[in-house]
Amino acid sequence: MSSSSAASDTLVFVHSQKQSMRKANDSAIVSCGMRVSVDPTTYKVLDACFVFAGIAQKHFVAQETAAIACGSDWSDSRFVNGMLLETCAQEIASALPNNTDRPKYRVALAASLLYQFWMASCKAFGIDSGFGSDVPDDYLEYTLPKPMISEQTFAPVEEKAIIGKGEPHLSALKHTTGEAVYTDDMPPVHGELFVALVLSTRSHARILSIDPSKALAMDGVHPKLFTASDIPGSNLWNIWRDEEVLASKEVHFHGHIIAAVAAKDRDVARRAADAVEIEYEDLPAIYSIDQAIEQESFFEEVSEIECGDVEAAFADADFVFGGEVRCGAQEHLYMEPQAFLIVPKGEDNEYDVFKTLGIPENRVYCRTKRLGGGFGGKDLNQLA
Template sequence: MNAPDLKLVVSKRDPAAGPPQGGISPLGGQRPASAAECGGATAAGVSRFHESAKAQVAGAATYIDDIPEVRGTLHAAPVCSPVAHGVLKGIDPSAALAVPGVHAFIGADDIPGDKLLAAFAHDEPVFAQGTVQFLGQVGGLIVADDVMTARRAARLVKWDIEVLEPVITPQQAHAKQSYVLPPVHVTRGDAAAALQRAPHRLEGAFEVGGQEHFYLEGQIAYVLPLEQQQWWVYSSTQHPGEVQHWVSHALGLANHAVTVECRRMGGGFGGKETQAGHLAVWAAIAANKLRRPVKLRLDRDDDFMITGKRHPFAYRYRVGFDDRGHLCGLELDMLANCGFSADLSGPVADRAIFHADNAYFLEDVAIHSYRCKTNTQSHTAYRGFGGPQGVIVIERIMGDIARHLGVDALDVRLANLYGIEDRNVTHYQMAVEDNILEPLMTQLALTSGYRERAEQIAQWNASSPVIKRGISLTPVKFGISFTATLFNQAGALVHVYTDGSVQVNHGGTEMGQGLNTKVAAIVADELGVPFDKVLSTASDTSKVPNASATAASSGTDLNGRAAQFAARQVRQNLAAFVAGLDGVGAGAVRFEGGQVITEKQTRTWESVVGAAYANRIQLWSDGFYRTPKIHYDKTTMLGRPFYYFAYGAAVTEVAIDTLTGESRVLKVDILHDVGRSINPAIDIGQIEGGFVQGMGWLTTEQLVWNAKGYLQTHAPSTYKIPATGDIPAHFKVDLWPEPNREDNVHGSKAVGEPPFMLAISVFEALRDAVAQAGGRPEAMNAPATAEEVLRAVQGL
């Protein structure tokens, strides 16, 4: 199983030759698009470095812990419950308060506003009150002169708890009908009748685990009191607007009294969408009581124990199908482990319902979603936001059907695709209008040599008694938009200064995904100036209010379009001014390559800006965008929740050791749809990163709670994310060449979340290898750790 040296795959494509052959270049990007292909653009469509790359490599990029601390800053540490469930009778901080350097214990009595967080369901206390709901729940803070004193003292706080039996698994919660939100049922046709008349039937149950976000920069907030009960909050958050709302709510203030700033995060992945708000609220309450700046940064162990994860799911299904593997009917139960409070579990579980079809038409289907309340951390957003938990179940079913019929799983998948025999409406009544599934999958099967490799793998396995190989090709169809329709809006500001430099500020946040780089390119093209003329600044609630979270893969779609509209207004102001000077129509004024051109004269951008300012022409503007076409009924779950779909497919080849259960991913070929790429290098990086993160979820990243609710895998020593040695030797990424058929910014498509689900091909390839080893792939749960693979190989 020794891996050959990693080689970058370089290939080229004749634009007239149809679907793509071109992939990774030695610089990590697709062939740059020409200006003509980008509609005259010169910044968008080009592979370029991340706007913070040089600063990050040099260690000069500022994160919250790098901000110089104001004199008098104090440091807080959380006081965490030692049990998972019980009646809280009291908390005694006296031993901690006796430690030199400790200033105070901050608890529920110190909250000036609402003692419940301003979360959607309003069901989560700021600090534990009356009961303890999970092991690690924060009951208060110790505030001290320095962080290590605070942490050591926090461990001395005594809890008085009457211990109760915890509920740990979703199956236990479901049996007790313990839910954070009511169950949801989505049906089409008559699934029971379809199953009854189906020529073949299968049923099964399995589980897929959660996933720790494992951002490099942990959760952190730094709160500074200002004058007249105003507050400045530095927060590592994907949702500054929500942090603003939560902090003001807890302090009993109006939103305008709190400003939240975030220049960048050291990773987020969904973990900083809501749960960054907890730290900001806690630090703000401490700062309010002590009237001093307070910083709160979780260490890795506390971060694991306190914060939520990807939702673990448990499934039970019954499926009927014909001799071709064509689905006749499906009944599916989905049990989401939500933890102790709702957080974002409602929309996460909803998206799992929306993606339980993935690429396939479900004619007669009944999906039952249970949002189970357990005594664990409150699980939250994670890349894919429930989509992966929906996609994996139908892909598992496709693999099981293929093995039952003794045919290639790719043929079963192709037979069930949307678009076959005009079947193009989802089970939630959205038409799939931009379907490219069949040509994309067929093209990938050809370019990857899938059929030939499947035969070669069968021959290998016939002569290899210990090492067995497997292969799988799985597709992705992922809906792009927030499922909560109101969040599909964004604002931006574009300022042109008198020297011709441009500043853009928008409501999105930068977590390493390149959002600011893409937005700057969009603005540069709209104004016809070089990319380096444009600077993207920190997200700030005092500049763009009420911004949605940077989530749902919509960061560029929403904020890029809003910034484009703001820049367009400035350009139109300048075009009208120049048109008046030259006596031409405003539509005849062109902005290209740092020049402003009419049929009569060519001027530099800088000279036009200077002259416009002298003539009192507005050189700044705001922009606003709301996603069109989307609507759905939250009660029936029917309608059009998504603006468009992003598509992709991956072929993965794996090997397993049947004596130990160890596995390795050998080869990965990806063909993914990003529309017309705004920055191919960044998009390919997102595809690679999403795939590897998904691979970790399904192979090594195992969360284990014991019966008492203690998370046993709470540090890098016990929780394994993919490392450099896990990257497949052959890792080839191609981009589908077609632009978005919907009117999205520059014809692009979202790329943050859809590639994550390409890694389901890893899990299905491992199940294929287990089957070829004579084991029981239908019994395998995720993650497919060595123990899980060995158990399946041995038929246990």
């Protein structure tokens, strides 16, 4: 992705790139974001910034490389192919942790991305780059004399052939054009009701009573509050089957789902859910990791991943930093809004839906159009 702009006294070019180990659906091994500002008359660099990811634990700013770029002639290909790329390679190499995977490849790739950035900026600025024809012979051994270029080619195949034929992702065009239809984009069906959830306002408490009278008296609200007793199938979910869909007797965290109310539209349903009155008996709660340690509240099964001698590594380290990180979320919140649509088919107790219905699986028709952005969690919930 690139962009350029021109003012009366400055030319600016911004460019970003990502290089993965495979063509699609992969994280970058090295990515970068770069910017350069030059004088439109002399092509002298007024300002530069080169940022890389995949080099250190967080983004790495190549300050030395940017420093020698400032004040230089951006049209001087020998300077770029020599000192600029050499400095970049050396700076990247020194920033790589000792246990980095493919260190020489990452160094070469970073220098190559900088070179490609220079070539792209020359094209945008109208500079004759020379395409790196004068790279010095003593160029740093693990940098590349020309950009790393990868391409995917296919042998000629018959029109009806499948193997060897390049095909785009089935949903690619719909995603990029905004035509992909998600659950919230679907038109309402006849008689559709909207559901809002009644959530716990306590972290740990026993449910003594639930009074939905105020909620059910509202105009447009379905005359039924759905609780755990209304679930004909299993009320347990997740991979370990240890959490209730609707809390039946106790709530175990703030926001625990207790009940559901249906109404003619979303706003009415939300107001009705807020009007449901619940009486609690508070139980002891643990609000921090310190309290958990103090009360010896631990998970019985502990998963550990060990590699090498940690104590020896700390003892041999030049610097050891300590600290703590606290996260209030219980589980990961997915990028896409969670929504579902349940459509009774009106015959043989069939539904277009999944979940705890307590009916044979062959009477449930599951349609999952998209699972992107779920990091696998949506797939696992489908299996539940």
